[in-house]
Amino acid sequence: MFAAFLLKLFCITHSTRRYQKQGIIKETFFVKIGEGIVVSIKDIAKQAGVSISTVSYALNGSPKVTEETSARILAIAKELNYIPNAAARSLKKRETKIIGVFLTDYSGAFYGQLLQGLQEALTSRGYELIVCSGKESHRFLPERMIDGAIILDVTFSSDELIKYADLGHKLVVLDRELDHPNINQILLDNKAGATLAIDHFIDKGHRKIYAVTGPNISYDSQQRLQAVRQTVERYQDIEYEEIEGDFNKPAGVRAAQQIIAEYSKPVAVFCLNDEMAIGMYNYLSKTDYRVGEHVHIIGFDNIEVSHYTDPRLTTIDYSKRKWGTLAAEHLLKLIANEPLENERIYVSLIDGGSVGTM
Amino acid sequence: MFAAFLLKLFCITHSTRRYQKQGIIKETFFVKIGEGIVVSIKDIAKQAGVSISTVSYALNGSPKVTEETSARILAIAKELNYIPNAAARSLKKRETKIIGVFLTDYSGAFYGQLLQGLQEALTSRGYELIVCSGKESHRFLPERMIDGAIILDVTFSSDELIKYADLGHKLVVLDRELDHPNINQILLDNKAGATLAIDHFIDKGHRKIYAVTGPNISYDSQQRLQAVRQTVERYQDIEYEEIEGDFNKPAGVRAAQQIIAEYSKPVAVFCLNDEMAIGMYNYLSKTDYRVGEHVHIIGFDNIEVSHYTDPRLTTIDYSKRKWGTLAAEHLLKLIANEPLENERIYVSLIDGGSVGTM
DNA sequence: TAACTCTATCGAAACGTTTCAATGAAAGTG
DNA sequence: CACTTTCATTGAAACGTTTCGATAGAGTTA
Known part of the structure; x- marks a missing residue:
């Protein structure tokens, strides 16, 4: 508690770690200045006097660990300002809970509503949305930084998309027709x-x-x-x-x-x-x-x-928001391996007055 | 080569891995159907008959490894369709080469040009841009999925931002004034x-x-x-x-x-x-x-x-694009610990005719 | 009391990289 | 020839999690 106070005040902290390995005890003592410490599950374990696996279980709300222990661990985690490391987690779990939407550029006039629809549908199901544009960002998909993608990006070639789908990636395409078990499409009528x-x-x-x-x-x-x-x-x-x-x-x-x-x-x-x-x-x-x-x-x-x-x-x-919502729902179903059909967004004519009678 | 052909054709492949441990040799043989295999640095190493460290060095263009070996490894990597695992890399390197920009919502009318400016400046320097919105996505910052952030998001409280900056995260804020060594600001005049x-x-x-x-x-x-x-x-x-x-x-x-x-x-x-x-x-x-x-x-x-x-x-x-470019440049300097000043974007009046003379 | 079954906790492996320190062979030196 | 030096290559640890299988102590049964 007092250490945490010092940390806030001077941006200085220290932490002691002990590794036991092959019968030898190494002791490391390190101080970091101005950079802030990173608290890991290990630190919590030490503080709580339990193993790291128990901490992990507790943090994930597993019923395996006692109510009591769990509460203690959670309290310590909060106290130490623990923040999980996304890279470690996704390395192990092979998922990121992030969905990427790929756009040709950021200037598209109707992207706003579409993204809004996507966002709502995704966050309500525990996923996060990131918006990407540009050929360089295509790597996010194969490098597994996202669990699935929504494609509205002409700079993605269909061959490229099918290659990724072959590798097991799940896609919803909004700008083409593609027949593949890992690809679903939601097209405008x-x-x-x-x-x-x-x-x-x-x-x-x-x-x-x-x-x-x-x-x-x-x-x-x-x-x-x-x-x-x-x-x-x-x-x-x-x-x-x-x-x-x-x-x-x-x-x-x-x-x-x-x-x-x-x-x-x-x-x-x-x-x-x-x-x-x-x-x-x-x-x-x-x-x-x-x-x-x-x-x-x-x-x-x-x-x-x-x-x-x-x-x-x-x-x-046509409803851009609904387009987004539907795309998100279909992608999540695809990820969960639930069966589903391709769908279509209906359109209507709005008479603004730019067409007069002959 | 033939195996790769089969893979393409039938979406079936197999791979053999051998673990030597404590004198015992375990042999694993596995087949994956319809999911695509993931090729790791390990597979390349085996194929090339070198150690994984050599492969890593070669892949990263290190001068430590011979021109010849390097070429061979690179060829095999391409042949096997190797794709690096972003999670593993960033776990180890503690960086992602991704910058996040946080927006209050996706509907902002001038975001397009701003993002364009950001994007160009960032990709030209080897960074990628992701766009995030919504309170849930705030976690991208502390969980280290991004190397830095550009903030134009009123749902971020200044306290929250300062907390992150204290933890060592680099920020450029576009919508407030914040005095902190890890925060730079580019404000409109x-x-x-x-x-x-x-x-x-x-x-x-x-x-x-x-x-x-x-x-x-x-x-x-x-x-x-x-x-x-x-x-x-x-x-x-x-x-x-x-x-x-x-x-x-x-x-x-x-x-x-x-x-x-x-x-x-x-x-x-x-x-x-x-x-x-x-x-x-x-x-x-x-x-x-x-x-x-x-x-x-x-x-x-x-x-x-x-x-x-x-x-x-x-x-x-005012130039939204320039705003983006400047923000990107400043953030990268902040990340590289280069010294820099806060900057300001100049504005001008455009006479459209909606003000008449009295 | 002996033989069980639970169950809370733990140890260790694994995910796929990077990178330090070690190795050993070839080349250079005196 | 014995020595250092150079340098391509390697082994192994580490990053921070998750998760399987093991363990040990308490509770139950016969």
């Missing part, structure tokens, strides 16, 4: 969303339709585009054109430029994500062309910024 | 920003000024508010009033309601962050009061959404 968008244009009497695509490696873009094509084909006399994009704002600007350059009559533009739609708004606001009058736009994602455009963006919405 | 805002109002001829505050535990809010008061006092005949807020959108809505309720002439409102300013816009857009005409607003942070309001929000800007 992209096709339904794209169909909703095109149908909305048709309902409003539009006949000239553009689609601004995402990068073609993107599963989401592929799916959406495919549904757009199918839907467009269902109708007669539609003028349909695709403009290549990459899900970023500048692509929306470029698309807007192209559209204006070849403008002859009001057009409908389905931007395969909101980000590009926002880029398009940005460019158009500097021209005489008005959204909802000359250029009619639908986006996809319903990100926050799209609420503040004028007119508000009509877009495809 | 909040006061300059607040002064800029008020001066701008005065320049534009405003005489009735509101300030919508953040939560009073917030250092940023405190600093900004203090500067507002000081600045307001410098001028004569200012009508000044404070409205309590909490840095979230609904607080902006409430403030707008109050302002409208007591409206008699055009007013200037300094929202201590953009988030609340956006809330205010939202409410006002449903009324007949126009921003920049009846209600003149300045925010703080220059978050993305504020670019899409009409008129665009006048706000206090």
Whole structure:
């Protein structure tokens, strides 16, 4: 107690350890200054006069150890300010109780809610969430610093993911389809969303339709585009054109430029994500062309910024939070080897007013 | 080689290990199905016919081991698909090469750029970044899963932080002032920003000024508010009033309601962050009061959404990316025990048009 | 009392590394 | 030739846990 007081005051402490080995007794006496001591299970054992195994059992609430001993040990642990060493524990237990979510970058506009959903579902089940981005961080998975991963990161190749899954790692992928016993997937109903968008244009009497695509490696873009094509084909006399994009704002600007350059009559533009739609708004606001009058736009994602455009963006919405919750639950089931199905997140169209009637 | 092929094909493999101990030779033969084997340094050693220490040295590029042996070991390591065990390594080395950044939540509008800055600075120096949020994740710090932390998380109490710093952990705080050898701080020049805002109002001829505050535990809010008061006092005949807020959108809505309720002439409102300013816009857009005409607003942070309001929000800007870079650099210096000063991030006013002339 | 069964506690191995100190062979020195 | 020196390699301890199997003392039964 007094030592602890000194520690606080002067950042100086000392501790005595005795190792008995091969009949010889070595005694070590060491002082650390300004660095703080690390208290281990061993120190508690010595203080309590019990073996380290008993301490371990007590700390883990095992019923093997008496109520009384346990209480004494716990008290001493607290007194000494014991903090378990995560590395040692996970080395032995081969688990970390940490789940990693891998994102392409930190700027994604809807990550916030998704992460919130993940976080809640995970912490309530005794797991912790860490967010990683960048190719360098991929090592967290194979090096076993996390018990499982949620993938929303195009920089992970599918081959890489399957390799890890083969090694026994559990994954939930949110941005591709992968068939593997250690991989589950929760995908957006992209096709339904794209169909909703095109149908909305048709309902409003539009006949000239553009689609601004995402990068073609993107599963989401592929799916959406495919549904757009199918839907467009269902109708007669539609003028349909695709403009290549990459899900970023500048692509929306470029698309807007192209559209204006070849403008002859009001057009409908389905931007395969909101980000590009926002880029398009940005460019158009500097021209005489008005959204909802000359250029009619639908986006996809319903990100926050799209609420503040004028007119508000009509877009495809889905619950990012639920996406996160579901992903977390499925990953935990995968880890617990419980059987489960792939699931899908439903989408709906939100009419913001960026599509006028023809 | 053939075994590796079989592994890939059938997910079945076997490995033989021999332990020599007290003169007795035990032989273990095990097969794992569908789980993947874990290759350790030991397996490489056996395959290469060298000791595990030599393998370790080779893997770490130590000059102690011959070019030739090293090459052979490295080849075998690759062949066996060796992946180091992070837990074992960090248990022994007492470091993880991971830096954690703690955020209050994942929804913060400017986290993206900040994290980008952090990430770049850290990975270029061989460190990895993980993002954590929520009280549960605080344990990452004391349990030594990270080598240092960047704090932007009001749920960390200052006492808690100082306790950790006392234990030898290195911290950079971005949301408070803390004087401790193991803590460095990179703070916004909040006061300059607040002064800029008020001066701008005065320049534009405003005489009735509101300030919508953040939560009073917030250092940023405190600093900004203090500067507002000081600045307001410098001028004569200012009508000044404070409205309590909490840095979230609904607080902006409430403030707008109050302002409208007591409206008699055009007013200037300094929202201590953009988030609340956006809330205010939202409410006002449903009324007949126009921003920049009846209600003149300045925010703080220059978050993305504020670019899409009409008129665009006048706000206090600063480089979030630079903030991140600086924080990372300082933390690494702190870890390397290099001397360093606290630093400050400069701010500027961006005129978006939400403040009209009186 | 002898032979059990419980059960609280303990000893020791193991997890996969790193790293110090020791070894022994080859090379260099006088 | 006997000696030191050099240096690639090795053995073993250590990091801090968990957990299996052993142990010993108390309680139960016959």
